[in-house]
Amino acid sequence: MTPAARLQAAIEVLDQILDGDAAEKALSGWSRRSRYAGSKDRAAVRDHVFTALRCRRSHAALGGASTGRGLILGSLREAGIDPKSMFNGVGYGPVELSDEEGLTLRTPTSEAERLDIPDWLWAEFSASLGDDAEATATALRHRAPVHLRVNSKRSTVDQAIEDLQEDGIVCQRHAAADTALMVTEGARRIRNSEAYTSGVVELQDAASQAVVEALPLRDGMSVLDYCAGGGGKSLAMAARANLSLFAHDTAPRRMQDLPIRADRAGVNITLLEPQHLAGAGPFDLVLCDAPCSGSGSWRRSPEGKWLLDAVQLQELKETQSQILDKAANLVATGGVLAYATCSVIGSENASQVRNFLERSSEWELSSEHSWLVQNGTDGFYCAVLTRKSVDC
Numbered sequence: 001m002t003p004a005a006r007l008q009a010a011i012e013v014l015d016q017i018l019d020g021d022a023a024e025k026a027l028s029g030w031s032r033r034s035r036y037a038g039s040k041d042r043a044a045v046r047d048h049v050f051t052a053l054r055c056r057r058s059h060a061a062l063g064g065a066s067t068g069r070g071l072i073l074g075s076l077r078e079a080g081i082d083p084k085s086m087f088n089g090v091g092y093g094p095v096e097l098s099d100e101e102g103l104t105l106r107t108p109t110s111e112a113e114r115l116d117i118p119d120w121l122w123a124e125f126s127a128s129l130g131d132d133a134e135a136t137a138t139a140l141r142h143r144a145p146v147h148l149r150v151n152s153k154r155s156t157v158d159q160a161i162e163d164l165q166e167d168g169i170v171c172q173r174h175a176a177a178d179t180a181l182m183v184t185e186g187a188r189r190i191r192n193s194e195a196y197t198s199g200v201v202e203l204q205d206a207a208s209q210a211v212v213e214a215l216p217l218r219d220g221m222s223v224l225d226y227c228a229g230g231g232g233k234s235l236a237m238a239a240r241a242n243l244s245l246f247a248h249d250t251a252p253r254r255m256q257d258l259p260i261r262a263d264r265a266g267v268n269i270t271l272l273e274p275q276h277l278a279g280a281g282p283f284d285l286v287l288c289d290a291p292c293s294g295s296g297s298w299r300r301s302p303e304g305k306w307l308l309d310a311v312q313l314q315e316l317k318e319t320q321s322q323i324l325d326k327a328a329n330l331v332a333t334g335g336v337l338a339y340a341t342c343s344v345i346g347s348e349n350a351s352q353v354r355n356f357l358e359r360s361s362e363w364e365l366s367s368e369h370s371w372l373v374q375n376g377t378d379g380f381y382c383a384v385l386t387r388k389s390v391d392c
């Protein structure tokens with residue numbers, strides 16, 4: 001496919017997404033219909049689509065319309081490419097620019113529009129991040145790096161780097177966590193590599209790994225991953241110590257791949273169905289990787305940025321505080337409750353923990369950590385709380 005034909009394909013996929021389809025569904029539908037497209041074409045179309053979704057507001061302004069065509073036009077203008085070189089009706093590329101499209105060049109007017117944050121959230125986003133708000137929003141407009149976690153049950157970091165190199169995947173250590181690697185070349189080969197299929201590495205953002213590093217895990221502890229989802233944190237915890245480890249999620253089907261992943265990693269994780277939670281515990285440590293706005297990972301899932309609204313954010317905060325209360329009851333005296341989100345919004349993070357501490361006097365804050373997107377990871381927050389001993 002020519003570069004212009006790839007843009008036209010992205011326009012069609014974006015129109016489907018703007019009509020309500022999920023990005024992955026629209027992209028896989030296009031791939032199925034486009035047998036002529038090679039792997040480089042698919043990757044390029046995907047990149048165009050995700051760039052447009054990350055920068056949806058500013059590119060719509062620059063392109064004059066919130067349509068696939070407007071977004072792609074806006075992205076060319078931001079990149080300093082003359083749109084007429086692509087929108088020229090040649091081959092399978094986009095048809096020529098109309099007079100109106102040729103003229104439209106509205107630069108974003110507000111901070112929120114320029115930085116691609118929804119208006120309703122801008123005040124809270126900027127208050128939460130203070131001087132870091134602009135850098136965070138800017139980082140969220142760009143593609144996320146690919147990170148791997150080296151499974152210390154299977155290998156060392158140096159050995160994993162060598163193994164990956166043999167499969168054409170070049171990595172370097174990431175400063176955020178001692179198990180974290182950043183992939184600099186060959187990311188598309190990961191899933192077929194020997195290191196991945198044999199459980200030496202897992203795909204996981206470095207901040208997710210850092211959250212697990214911040215937990216005081218020791219051999220012999222009983223641990224519950226209360227919001228386990230696909231089990232990324234469970235697997236990372238299992239690799240750090242010999243634990244009696246349980247995974248729970250209110251939607252157990254989200255954990256369906258966890259047994260296979262645990263097998264590949266050579267670790268044991270027991271799935272705990274919601275109906276068995278009441279009789280379980282107490283645990284030495286409970287991790288709540290709570291459902292949240294996902295604002296720290298919007299560069300990976302940019303649709304979330306535009307789908308979230310104020311009502312949903314409020315509902316998420318209510319769920320977060322209920323989760324804290326329920327999970328706290330499962331922790332043994334002297335044990336640890338860890339609360340984490342991939343959000344950069346203060347009311348989902350430190351404020352939740354402050355409110356919890358105000359209503360639960362037997363808890364104290366042991367440590368608090370946050371990771372910023374502009375430092376090369378997803379945005380994350382984690383608080384580690386300790387249940388005071390009875391005689392305190």
Ligand SMILES: C[S@@+](CC[C@H](N)C(=O)[O-])C[C@H]1O[C@@H](n2cnc3c(N)ncnc32)[C@H](O)[C@@H]1O
Nearest residue numbers: 227228229230231232233249250251289290291
């Ligand atoms: C941020 S995701 C977890 C990601 C996962 N820990 C990982 O590292 O891959 C949050 C999870 O919380 C679950 N969840 C939502 N409400 C819950 C609740 N009230 N109790 C337990 N889990 C809940 C969701 O189904 C979702 O899988």
